[in-house]
Amino acid sequence: MKLAYDPSMFRDNMSFKDMVDRVARLGYQYIELSPRQDFIWFYQYPKVNTQMIKSVRRWCDDAGVRISSVLPVQQWSSPNEQERCAAVRNMKRTIEITSELGVDTLNTEFSGDKYNAVASEGQWYKSMEELLPIFDRENIKLEIQSHPNDFIETSREASRLIRSLDSDIVSQVWCSAHAFYYDDGLGDVRQQFKEADGLISHILIADTFNHKGNFGLRYIINPPEAPVTIHQHLNPGEGEVDFKTLYQVLKETKFDGIVTNNVFAWPDKVEWSNNKTLKSIRDGLELK
Incomplete structure (x- = not known):
């Protein structure tokens, strides 16, 4: 198992080198390379050259940190063909x-577009036809999650689409902060893993409240019909995710993929936040 840290809380206020050093000081051997404007940013062409890549490798070596995965977000499922081609x-x-x-x-x-899901699904398959041979040629594994506001939001549908590719190099990311979107408000962790049937290879750890809770009044949105998508990335224990069951399932299945601290809520209290989340992960999974 690789225990990693997502440094999104550092992306706007810290150089790349300082970010790597900070992750090492927080106690991690792995870093999930999430979007940064000076490297790979959301929906845009990467702003990085060969020299920068060499520098990143050197900074990681010097800090004793390895990159567990690279995380881009692109509109490769967009119903707009020009946008899809750019992605x-x-x-x-x-x-x-x-x-x-x-x-x-x-x-x-x-x-993709949750309000045009069928067209988005077709565009996603079109992108997969172009990209999977490149992933295969470069020996890069692809992990995908359904995210709130994607053309699919449930864990079940993510598993079905990934399974339909019938590819050994494609697997599923499961994010605890999205648990109540994954099954439309139930947050049944055990059932979600059962439906994935071994496809999950990456776990993102963060807590959230059930946006469907309290008769739909957990959050007050005005006007009530406003088309918004809301969740949090809190420390475990600050929301309503069933972490006890999550850790039990991971131990029962002898999970051996990537587990990432995915908390974004406390950039002003990073050490405190990390201590709480890292303790939850280590205690829950019985890690030394």
Whole structure:
């Protein structure tokens, strides 16, 4: 198992090198390389060259940190064909960068348009036809999660789409902060893993409240019909995710993939937040 840290809380206020050093000081051997404007940013072409890649490898070596996975987010499922083509181009370059970094895993989201799901699904398959041969050629594994506001939001549908590719190099990301979207408000962790049937290879750890709770009044949104998507990335124990069952399931299945601290809520109290989340993970999974 690889225990990693997502440094999203550092992306706007810290250089890349300082970010790597900070992750090492927090007690991690692995870093999930999430979007940064000076490297790979949301929906855009990567702003990085060969020299920067060499520097990143050196900074990681010096800090004793390895990159567990590279995380881009692209609109590769967009019903807009021009937008989809741009996303595929951006993803091709990201695969190259991942290979040049010496990293064997890229994890991402389905994206697309939740209000035009059928067209988005067709566009996603079209992108997969173009990109899977490149992932295979570069020996890069692809992990995908259904994210709130994607063209699919449930864990069940994510598993079905990934399974339909019938590819050994494609697997599923499961994020605890999205648990109440994954089954429309139930948050039944055990059932979600049962439905995935071994496809899950990456766990993102963060807590959230059930947006469907309290008769739909957990959050007050005005006007009530406003088309918004809301959740949090809190420390375990601050929300309503069933972490006891999650850790039990991971131990029962002898999970051996990536587990990432995915808490974003406390950039002003990073050490405190990390201590709480890291303790939850280590105690829950009985890690030394």
